[in-house]
Amino acid sequence: MKRLKLGALLVSLTISALLTGCDSDNNNRADVPDNPAPAPAPAPEPEPVTVGFEVTVTNLTHGQPLSPVAVVAHDGTLRGWTVGQPSSNGLELLAEGGDNSEFVMAFEDAGSFASVSAEAPLGPGGTESLSLSFAEEEGVLLTVATMLVNTNDAFSGVTRVDVSTLAVGESLQRLAPIYDAGTEFNSELAGTIPGPADGGEGFNAEREDMNFVARHPGIVSRADGYAESVLDQSHRFDQPAMLLSITRTE
Amino acid sequence: MKIKPFLGALTLAAAATGVQAQTVSVEVTNLTHSIYFTPLLVSAHVGEFHLFDIGSAATLELQMMAEGGDISGLVASAESVGATNVENPAAGLLGPGTSVNIEAFDTGNNGFLSLTAMLLPTNDGFVGLDAWEIPTEPGSYTLYLNAYDAGTEANDERVVAGSGAPFVAGIPANPGGNGEAGGTGVAIEEVNQRIHIHRGNIGDTDPDAGVSDLDARVHRWLNPVAKVVVTVQ
Incomplete structure (x- = not known):
């Protein structure tokens, strides 16, 4: 405009x-x-024109609560992650421990337009809406990220969704894939998973897996013959983990 | 003025065949966590041709690719119908999380794009794109590809050196290592002998025994396994 x-x-x-x-x-x-x-x-x-977006998130998994969902609006120079590249420290913290604060802060430090975080995890089957508004900018992209908390380092999200062309009242939908942050081995062992399935350790700065972001291979669970796993059949998942509906509200 | 009917005729001819020479770029990304792609075959061909027919039995040429990564048979089949091929653009394996970009791929008069590569470590799994019609409108088009099972070999998940040839049981290689040994074999026969969506590796977590030589925590995947960005210039 x-x-x-x-x-x-x-x-x-x-x-x-x-x-x-x-x-x-x-x-x-x-x-x-x-x-x-x-x-x-x-x-x-x-007068600066204010634009607003509402992101409605539905948790599509059977038994994976999603850590507080972060939504960031930013320009085309920023991105949340790249398949094949190492996770940022903020993404590692998000994907291992469900804490999105550093992930969001890194965007803010780099000049993002606005950000918002849910206040609580989003349970399986649950839906919530997050809103953000900011002075109009050219070329607005959204990044959304959350951890599947009953995993070692799985996260779901989308990065660089172009919402610049949305008119007020228009919306678009995205299905968010599940990625592996590549920073922690998917051991599924007791003490390594922060979600309610385990109550174990979240973030650990050590990087012991492939150290690049990829699509998640899925969890095994003890129901599938991995006796030492703290995860059971209810924690298994397939793509995608979230339905996102993004509406421009102003 | 005389030139106008001539131009009109040319336009009509182009419309009649429905295709025109195009140059595209094709970027292939292996999205998986720990699965390798053997040398890729990217082929532009006529719409009647298929490197593989989902729901049909694999050809011997496809079996060679899916069990051992050998694309020579598929290359010859495609060339026999006038396809233009790019063979092995990554100069070897395309590892997990890595990409290869084929720039300035002249498709000639071929309007359809296909792609195959074997997935390692699997018995006869492959990633495939089947005869996607290349748009004529310039732009970037993103495709996500699934993993298929050629249906030609039982998914025993035993790593056996030299098993890449057709009709030799076993997974020929586990390039990423972090595997196991002593597996007794997961599947003993391939019940569905038509090309179908791969049911995934099973693996186990016993390094010396169990049913599989693959690690259930490492060697599984969820579709899609590849992202392809085709840019029409």
């Missing part, structure tokens, strides 16, 4: 420039008033 307004301003400037350069002969043209209004005074700096 900023660009549009600037464009309109430029057009009016161009017209007034033409007018000042006109001979009186041309003043009888229908589209040129005989007594053109004086060139408009420079438009006052417009």
